[in-house]
Amino acid sequence: xxxxxxxxxxxxxxxxxxxxxxxxxxxxxxxxxxxxxxxxxxxxxxxxxxxxxxxxxxxxxxxxxxxxxxxxxxxxxxxxxxxxxxxxxxxxxxxxxxxxxxxxxxxxxxxxxxxxxxxxxxxxxxxxxxxxxxxxxxxxxxxxxxxxxxxxxxxxxxxxxxxxxxxxxxxxxxxxxxxxxxxxxxxxxxxxxxxxxxxxxxxxxxxxxxxxxxxxxxxxxxxxxxxxxxxxxxxxxxxxxxxxxxxxxxxxxxxxxxxxxxxxxxxxxxxxxxxxxxxxxxxxxxxxxxxxxxxxxxxxxxxxxxxxxxxxxxx
Amino acid sequence: xxxxxxxxxxxxxxxxxxxxxxxxxxxxxxxxxxxxxxxxxxxxxxxxxxxxxxxxxxxxxxxxxxxxxxxxxxxxxxxxxxxxxxxxxxxxxxxxxxxxxxxxxxxxxxxxxxxxxxxxxxxxxxxxxxxxxxxxxxxxxxxxxxxxxxxxxxxxxxxxxxxxxxxxxxxxxxxxxxxxxxxxxxxxxxxxxxxxxxxxxxxxxxxxxxxxxxxxxxxxxxxxxxxxxxxxxxxxxxxxxxxxxxxxxxxxxxxxxxxxxxxxxxxxxxxxxxxxxxxxxxxxxxxxxxxxxxxxxxxxxxxxxxxxxxxxxxx
Numbered sequence: 001x002x003x004x005x006x007x008x009x010x011x012x013x014x015x016x017x018x019x020x021x022x023x024x025x026x027x028x029x030x031x032x033x034x035x036x037x038x039x040x041x042x043x044x045x046x047x048x049x050x051x052x053x054x055x056x057x058x059x060x061x062x063x064x065x066x067x068x069x070x071x072x073x074x075x076x077x078x079x080x081x082x083x084x085x086x087x088x089x090x091x092x093x094x095x096x097x098x099x100x101x102x103x104x105x106x107x108x109x110x111x112x113x114x115x116x117x118x119x120x121x122x123x124x125x126x127x128x129x130x131x132x133x134x135x136x137x138x139x140x141x142x143x144x145x146x147x148x149x150x151x152x153x154x155x156x157x158x159x160x161x162x163x164x165x166x167x168x169x170x171x172x173x174x175x176x177x178x179x180x181x182x183x184x185x186x187x188x189x190x191x192x193x194x195x196x197x198x199x200x201x202x203x204x205x206x207x208x209x210x211x212x213x214x215x216x217x218x219x220x221x222x223x224x225x226x227x228x229x230x231x232x233x234x235x236x237x238x239x240x241x242x243x244x245x246x247x248x249x250x251x252x253x254x255x256x257x258x259x260x261x262x263x264x265x266x267x268x269x270x271x272x273x274x275x276x277x278x279x280x281x282x283x284x285x286x287x288x289x290x291x292x293x294x295x296x297x298x299x300x301x302x303x304x305x306x307x308x309x310x311x312x313x314x315x
Numbered sequence: 316x317x318x319x320x321x322x323x324x325x326x327x328x329x330x331x332x333x334x335x336x337x338x339x340x341x342x343x344x345x346x347x348x349x350x351x352x353x354x355x356x357x358x359x360x361x362x363x364x365x366x367x368x369x370x371x372x373x374x375x376x377x378x379x380x381x382x383x384x385x386x387x388x389x390x391x392x393x394x395x396x397x398x399x400x401x402x403x404x405x406x407x408x409x410x411x412x413x414x415x416x417x418x419x420x421x422x423x424x425x426x427x428x429x430x431x432x433x434x435x436x437x438x439x440x441x442x443x444x445x446x447x448x449x450x451x452x453x454x455x456x457x458x459x460x461x462x463x464x465x466x467x468x469x470x471x472x473x474x475x476x477x478x479x480x481x482x483x484x485x486x487x488x489x490x491x492x493x494x495x496x497x498x499x500x501x502x503x504x505x506x507x508x509x510x511x512x513x514x515x516x517x518x519x520x521x522x523x524x525x526x527x528x529x530x531x532x533x534x535x536x537x538x539x540x541x542x543x544x545x546x547x548x549x550x551x552x553x554x555x556x557x558x559x560x561x562x563x564x565x566x567x568x569x570x571x572x573x574x575x576x577x578x579x580x581x582x583x584x585x586x587x588x589x590x591x592x593x594x595x596x597x598x599x600x601x602x603x604x605x606x607x608x609x610x611x612x613x614x615x616x617x618x619x620x621x622x623x624x625x626x627x628x629x630x
Contacts, residue, residue: 077502094409094423103418103515108409108474120498151498152513155486159423161494161513171470179476183435183466187392198467198476200418201602205609238564245560245583249553252590261594265587266604268560272580275567279576287516289581294520 082113086158095160097125097146101287106170107178123148125162144168209277230274244268397428401473410475412440412461416602421485422493438463440477459483524592545589559583
């Protein structure tokens with residue numbers, strides 16, 4: 001079977017030393033046999049189901065060279081997906097990588113057909129570098145891959161979300177995400193050069209609580225805030241958590257209004273997060289626990305079943 | 316003072332009827348006076364501080380027409396910002412609108428210099444339409460504006476996040492966000508045409524709980540899940556919330572390990588969210604309460620101080 005450029009999962013390039021190099025940067029030994037096989041990275045559950053990718057013996061051509069290999073070819077539904085994207089005049093679409101637990105936007109790049117197909121197959125966020133004119137998988141140098149759990153295409157079909165879990169900081173600067181320059185701060189405090197990560201409400205609150213904890217260890221002066229008081233008094237903190245949980249229950253038992261329930265839940269969350277700060281536990285860790293318990297995806301569901309304890313109800 | 320195209324906040328276009336139309340779609344009366352003034356939409360707190368924008372009498376030129384107006388010109392730091400962005404060969408950068416409370420990616424568009432300056436000034440997410448070659452403010456037709464709280468630029472300075480709060484659904488289809496086509500679903504259940512919003516862990520769990528609630532009202536058959544049992548038994552639910560809050564406290568009091576604290580917090584969150592589902596309260600509402608209490612931005616802080624009750628501690 002002849003496999004065209006478009007059908008091949010990754011574009012193989014034959015090096016002078018008889019090795020197969022992939023545009024994604026991975027290398028596979030090829031040997032000297034006329035009929036040789038190469039390993040393809042990440043045999044995903046999707047590939048296992050045979051829905052999107054199939055393993056086939058295939059003749060791969062490149063320049064004057066041609067070799068038989070066990071190739072993975074794109075299946076019907078991936079073809080449908082790739083054909084449905086509105087690629088721009090350069091054959092590209094925008095791809096945004098987002099942390100599945102925290103919602104943080106990790107980075108944004110561009111993808112072409114091959115980059116998207118590679119991500120679907122390998123489940124590692126892969127982009128097309130416009131400056132280097134080649135595919136690159138985030139993490140191929142730093143090993144901080146972004147493990148993609150699902151991919152979403154927007155209503156115009158020209159913008160893509162890679163929803164996944166990063167192995168470590170995403171930015172080449174070592175920052176958690178690439179977005180750490182706040183315009184508001186530039187305008188209001190232009191002299192302050194400290195980075196400010198783009199953070200949504202929950203993580204902004206978590207950061208504030210952690211800052212208060214750091215201030216305690218640095219013994220800064222001034223009237224202590226409520227958060228500091230809680231951090232310094234475990235008995236007070238625990239009595240507040242129990243009290244707020246009780247008040248949340250009362251909004252249901254006493255049929256109080258919705259705004260009261262939202263307010264009490266906010267109290268439960270805030271006080272519990274102060275406790276988490278004392279225990280050095282991140283909300284991201286908590287959400288990861290919830291994802292493993294309740295995620296509907298096949299792999300996650302299995303993990304959840306295998307590791308379930310008495311405290312982990314099914315949903 | 317002569318104001319160049321680049322220095323003017325919005326590009327004014329003189330219509331045949333002697334009115335000033337802005338590329339963002341807003342219209343302002345101009346009168347017949349030689350020296351006339353126009354109102355500029357949204358005098359933001361940033362503008363009040365005089366840091367980023369200044370009101371000045373300015374001569375605005377367009378074609379053969381020239382009029383004196385009170386214009387708002389971009390100040391020093393906005394100029395610094397605009398100059399620091401790496402605009403592509405078409406003068407554009409990617410802009411992603413994200414919900415500040417939920418972290419949901421609402422939409423993605425492109426911005427040019429004017430679109431970004433307009434967003435900084437008006438605090439309404441504004442983009443550049445490549446198909447119509449003009450600025451457009453999200454919501455100018457639907458009134459579902461995205462109220463921008465902060466803007467972040469990435470490490471490469473060619474990608475921007477508008478972090479804000481939408482007035483309503485963002486997508487023109489009426490969906491909450493523009494991302495509702497899941498590739499995993501396409502590959503695993505190609506026959507299922509139902510939309511699947513891109514959702515992070517917390518909102519995915521919230522959706523699952525709401526689905527269980529809907530199933531109860533539809534009286535579907537099958538063994539009830541734990542969530543359904545809780546939804547049907549308020550006494551059991553409240554006893555579980557109090558119990559889990561107590562167990563969370565014990566992880567601190569009894570010096571239990573971090574994984575235990577994360578697990579107990581996951582229990583507190585999950586059971587509390589079942590209660591919220593019964594009360595028809597969304598996690599987004601809870602996070603909005605927390606943002607109003609704890610946000611550091613000037614406006615939010617004032618609101619928090621003005622509306623604070625005994626249950627709303629400062630951070």
